Amino acid sequence: MGQQEKVATSLAGTVSEEISASLTAVDAELARRYPGDPGTRQPVHTVYVPGDVFEPGTLRSWGDQALAALDEHAPDAASFAAVLGIPEELAGPVHDRVRAKLEREPVEDLRIDFEDGYGPRPDAEEDEAAARAARLVSEAYANGTAAPYMGIRMKCMEAGVRDRGIRTTDVFLTGLMEAGGLPEGLVLTLPKVTYPEQVTAFVQLLEAFEKAHGLDAGRIGFEIQIETSQSILAADGTAAVARMIDAAQGRATGLHYGTFDYSACVGVSAAYQASDHPAADHAKAVMQVAAAGTGVRVSDGSTNVLPVGPTAQVHEAWRLHYGLTRRALARAYYQGWDMHPGHLPTRYAAVYAFYREGLEPAAARLAAYVAKAGGDVMDEPATAKALSGYLLRGIDCGGLDTAEVARLTGLTRADLDAFASPRRGDLTVTAP
Numbered sequence: 001m002g003q004q005e006k007v008a009t010s011l012a013g014t015v016s017e018e019i020s021a022s023l024t025a026v027d028a029e030l031a032r033r034y035p036g037d038p039g040t041r042q043p044v045h046t047v048y049v050p051g052d053v054f055e056p057g058t059l060r061s062w063g064d065q066a067l068a069a070l071d072e073h074a075p076d077a078a079s080f081a082a083v084l085g086i087p088e089e090l091a092g093p094v095h096d097r098v099r100a101k102l103e104r105e106p107v108e109d110l111r112i113d114f115e116d117g118y119g120p121r122p123d124a125e126e127d128e129a130a131a132r133a134a135r136l137v138s139e140a141y142a143n144g145t146a147a148p149y150m151g152i153r154m155k156c157m158e159a160g161v162r163d164r165g166i167r168t169t170d171v172f173l174t175g176l177m178e179a180g181g182l183p184e185g186l187v188l189t190l191p192k193v194t195y196p197e198q199v200t201a202f203v204q205l206l207e208a209f210e211k212a213h214g215l216d217a218g219r220i221g222f223e224i225q226i227e228t229s230q231s232i233l234a235a236d237g238t239a240a241v242a243r244m245i246d247a248a249q250g251r252a253t254g255l256h257y258g259t260f261d262y263s264a265c266v267g268v269s270a271a272y273q274a275s276d277h278p279a280a281d282h283a284k285a286v287m288q289v290a291a292a293g294t295g296v297r298v299s300d301g302s303t304n305v306l307p308v309g310p311t312a313q314v315h316e317a318w319r320l321h322y323g324l325t326r327r328a329l330a331r332a333y334y335q336g337w338d339m340h341p342g343h344l345p346t347r348y349a350a351v352y353a354f355y356r357e358g359l360e361p362a363a364a365r366l367a368a369y370v371a372k373a374g375g376d377v378m379d380e381p382a383t384a385k386a387l388s389g390y391l392l393r394g395i396d397c398g399g400l401d402t403a404e405v406a407r408l409t410g411l412t413r414a415d416l417d418a419f420a421s422p423r424r425g426d427l428t429v430t431a432p
Contacts, residue, residue: 033246034293037389039421041396042297043108043149044351045338046256050117051129051152056136059147063106065341067099069307073314074345083315084322084346086353093356098348101398106344108397109149109335112137114168115156115191116261123164130168134175141183151187153225157198166205173220177213188222189256194230196240199247206251221251223299227258229265232286242290252296255287256337259301275301275324275336284333299335300328307342318346325350334393348397355394362387363408366419370411388419 049058074080080098081091112133114126121129133152140146152172155165169188176182190202206220224244226232234240245252262283263273274280280301287298303324307317321343328336329350338347366387391409394400402413409416 032250035295036293037421038295039417041148042334042393044334044397045107045336045347046109046111046299047107047338048111048113048117048153051112051114051126051133052118052121054112054133054136056139056145059107059110059140059145062341062344063102066102066106066344069314069342070099070102070345073307073311073318080345080349083318084349084353085319086349087357090353090356094349094352097352097398098345101348102344105147105398107147109187110147110151111187111189112150112152114165115153117153120161123167126164126168127171130171131175134172135179137183138176138179141185142180146183146185149185149187150183151185151189153189153191156190156192157201158192158194169205170209173209182215182219186220187253188220189225190222191225191258192227192261193224193244194228194240196243196247199224199244199252203247203249203251218250221253222248223254223256224248224252225256225258226283226287227261227265229262229283232283239286239290241287245290245294245296252294254297254299254335255291256299257284257287257301259337260304262301273304275303276327284331288332297335298333299337300324300333302337302339303343304339306340307346308340314342317342322346322350326354329354351397352399355390355397355399358390359394359400359404360408362390363405366391366411367409370409384419385421388416392416392420 047062055061070080074083077091077095080086080095081088086094114130118126118129130152137146137150140150152168154168154172155161157165173182176186190199193199202222206222207217209215210217210219224231224241226241231240231244234243241255245255257275257280259275259280260273263277263279264270266279268277268279284298284300291298303321305317305320307314307321325336325347328334336347338344366384369384369387391400391405392413395402395405395413405416406412411419
């Protein structure tokens with residue numbers, strides 16, 4: 001061991017105690033504002049369907065239409081991979097998983113739309129549609145046909161539609177309560193938020209509903225849709241989106257980028273409105289930084305180029321959607337919006353290719369980190385967190401299997417959870 005070093009200090013023990021006491025409020029504020037990722041599943045996409053169009057068989061219909069599009073325009077693994085540029089070694093695994101997903105769970109997150117996709121209607125008609133949506137969502141959860149996440153997008157908190165949005169929210173939530181209660185997968189989306197005070201108002205609405213039904217405070221969360229420039233940069237030059245997260249008082253679960261409303265707001269002409277426009281990149285980067293560490297997830301927007309028509313036209317739309325989805329994944333936007341059943345094959349193909357091509361390198365790096373084996377990359381705890389999060393997202397969406405991840409890393413699901421969210425517990429690694 002060698003000579004034992006003499007340890008000496010100069011400060012009294014009270015110095016450390018005084019410093020800790022001075023930072024008590026900061027410690028509490030950090031824990032409140034930045035609790036970290038909730039460790040729950042994040043859907044890879046959100047599908048929205050107008051309130052008057054949603055039917056009991058809508059989810060299955062989207063899956064069947066997506067499968068039919070594959071059969072017609074890319075009937076086998078090789079042809080599908082050729083259209084999208086998927087490497088040959090991934091063609092079969094990706095194609096098989098896409099088809100299995102479309103058969104088993106074609107939609108991960110559904111929003112029944114009472115905003116732009118629904119438009120202005122007579123009050124009695126929207127009341128009826130909102131009550132019907134509540135009944136159908138309740139029935140879907142009861143009979144096992146629901147998507148993992150379901151809910152509505154109501155009209156916004158702007159003066160012209162505020163009362164209607166409040167009433168639709170009330171009708172929908174009341175219908176769910178009367179049908180047996182709020183489902184665990186319930187998600188609400190508040191659109192066109194411009195000022196944090198609009199978020200505060202929505203919180204007030206949800207608090208009143210919870211109190212009226214004896215629900216736990218904070219039971220109902222919601223997503224904030226970012227569709228205006230003012231939601232990114234406030235008039236005083238501050239990042240308004242960060243203030244919106246704070247105004248939600250812990251209820252915000254996501255920030256969703258609205259591609260076309262936001263693009264139009266900053267003056268982008270229609271031909272160039274897309275999720276990869278520099279204006280979109282700036283908005284999402286601000287959203288990402290504002291949400292980091294808060295437990296609020298960021299979602300990309302959508303493309304309005306639909307994969308319909310002759311095969312060549314469908315292939316072109318597929319390549320566009322696949323490329324935009326892969327681009328978003330590389331930028332850590334793990335969720336997006338899909339507008340048509342034909343987008344489902346390329347959504348899942350992009351997601352599965354992303355996780356399967358990175359499986360072995362990520363697993364090897366994480367296993368080496370755990371074993372302190374080194375290698376040609378020196379990883380830190382933050383990288384282990386990112387590697388674990390990557391593998392967990394791959395498992396949750398069906399791109400990876402728990403068994404193959406365990407075989408390659410020597411880690412259980414609980415181990416991965418601990419690395420991905422170290423605040424949630426001790427990093428005690430066990431054998432799979």
